[in-house]
Structure formats: C-alpha cells, structure tokens
Amino acid sequence: MPITSPASAVRLEGFELLVLHLPLVSPFTTSFGTETVREVIVVRARTADGDGWGEIVTQQAPLYSSEYTQGAWDVAQRFLAPALLDRGTVAPHEVAGVLEPFVGHRMVKAGLELAVLDAALRADGISLATHLGATTDRIPSGVSVGIQRDPAALVDAVAGYLDAGYVRIKIKIKPGRDVDDTAAVRAAFGEIPLQVDANSAYTLADADTLAELDRFDLLLIEQPLQEDDIVDHATLAKRLQTPVCLDESIVSRKAAADALALGSASIINIKAGRVGGYLEAVAIHDLCRDAGVPVWCGGMLETGIGRAANAALAALPGFTLPGDVSASDRFYTRDIVTEPVVLEDGHVRVPTAPGLGVEIDSDALEGFTVEAVTV
16 A cells, blocks of 8 residues: 655755653663663754654664664764755655665664655645554554563563553563563463564574473564574574564565565564655555565654654554554653653554644753754
8 A cells, every 4th residue: 555645845944953862761671781861863854834853763872773873963964964955845755765875874864754754744734644544543552571670570560561551562582581581471461462572682593492482372573683684584483483573674675575585574573763764664564464464563762753653654554463652651751742642541542633743842852952953
C-alpha cells in the first residue's frame, strides 16, 4: 500500500537543531550499556508555511549504532541541512533523494525528513497517520524492560508494567543474563506475550544457549547476532524453534529483502530512524506485508515527537505484533509535548491532528535544551 498522494512541497527557510538531555525515570540497561539521561537531537524545520518538527534518535555514544550525537550534530550542520536548504523548495518524498549522495547517517536523514514531512502535512491539513496509510486509531502497546539487578528484580519490574496495562513484555538479554531471566518471567506470569532482545550480544558459538530459550514459547528473539551477520542469522534460524527477528540488521528496504531471501529472519522490527525515515519504513512494511512477514515498530526512547510518529507508523495494517510505542511516562517524568502519550486499556491512541498531531511544550523544550544552533 504505497503512499499514493505525496505531501506538498515546502519552501525551506532554515533548520533549528537542539540537543536535549532528558533524565530517565529509571536507568535503562541493555547488552551495550546503561542510560540514565537520554541525549537526543530535536529538529525544527522553518518554512514559509509554518514549522515542522523531527527527532534524530542517535545516542550519546556509538554503542547501539555507529551514529552518535556529536557526529549527527556535525553532519546535519555541515552537509545534510545545507543540501536541503540549497534546494529551496522540497517535497518530503524528495528529501531522501537529495540526501542520498551522503553515505550513511540514516538517523539524521530520518530526523530532517520528518521535520519537512510534519511541516508539509500541517500546511496540507493532513495527519501523518492518514498520509502513511493508517487503518486504525489505536495500537497495542508493548514495553521494553532493561536488564535488572537479578531475576527477582526483573520479575518485580515486569509486574509493574503488566499492572499498568502493557499487552506485551520484551526483556533485554545478554550472555549470562538470558535463560534464568527468561525462565523467571515465564514462571511468574504464565502465558503472557513475551519476547527477548539481545542487541547483537551473541555469536553462532552461543547457539546452544539460545536454543535453550525455545522452551519458553517466546514470540521472538530479536537481533541475537551482529548486524552484519546476515548469513549467520540464517544458520541460527534453522537451529531455533523461536522465530528470529532482525533489528539492527535492517537498515533499508534492500536489507530487509536480502534478509528475507536468505531466511535470516521471519519477523522484522522496523525503526524509522534506523532505516533513514518514515517513508522508507513504509516501503519495508509494504515489502513484508506482500511477503506475509509480520512487522512491529521498535523504539529508541523517543520524545513525544518520535513517539507520535511511531504511533502513526504502527497503525499500518502490516504491523500485526505489538510494538515498543509505550506511554511517555515509561521513560520520562516530563515530555516535550503538551499532551504526552498515555496508555489506555493497553493501547496508545494514534494522533489525528495535522502533521504529527502534537504540539511542543516550549517551556519543557527550553528546559531540557543544552545546545542549539540554526542552519
């Protein structure tokens, strides 16, 4: 279901880039480290018809991805934003082509594209959800639970999220914190929808350990091996009963097509920042839907900007598994939008107002901003 009516072109007058530091409600630990403060770049596109907002979902250090805040900050100012401004007038569907000569930096490209898309759709009076092809006004909400002190602490954390109403639990794992943690959650809560996320922490040498997870009837195991181990993932998938889902490996529609052709995954996690933008994310959704492969929407601890965009994306019909579009208060005491995402009976509402459908809380934005520049 490709987007049939591109958003209108906008005349760009400049970009404002803001580095934000948002304290997390509690430390978030994965196989690659612990975050206590979310460092993120917010993009404001200034156009002749009004402003648009985007989010560059890099992290402070290149641990999840080769992209990181200061690198994104540099390339956005020196190359990518100027390239768009040189065009003067640009439509959202043209942004990827304008930026294509610059290798990589997909998270920066995604943030810039989203800001342009938001501005254009606000001017057109069309919501992002409608533009992308959403077919529902609410989506089931899953939650990602970081590695805890021990299995007992993990069970306590999961209990809190289940009490809050989340319909799917994802737990982070790494070598030494995998089988026992998963067993504890399954024993405590029975047949809840449960999946695990390895964030590339294993190799094929760990296949026997990963196969032990088969007895827990998991929805999937996410990204067990390194992002470039597409062939090894295909080998691993043949040894596991648990479906293998790819995350970090899926950086484009072509990467998704290659992974599916090789049998490296039977489920795909789509993150718009990781693939270069929401329009490319829709293309991956369409590819997987045509192939009968389920997809779900991953998260990058987004602010209300990216969280609203993710909700719109996850409302497309191919997103048949609950994603990581959780309530704002899962991570932040205060968000930067006036109406933060909330959980309602295990679901999140899809914004319906023009563009992203959210408004910026200017006081919160200013309070969390540690650096700003206008291009």
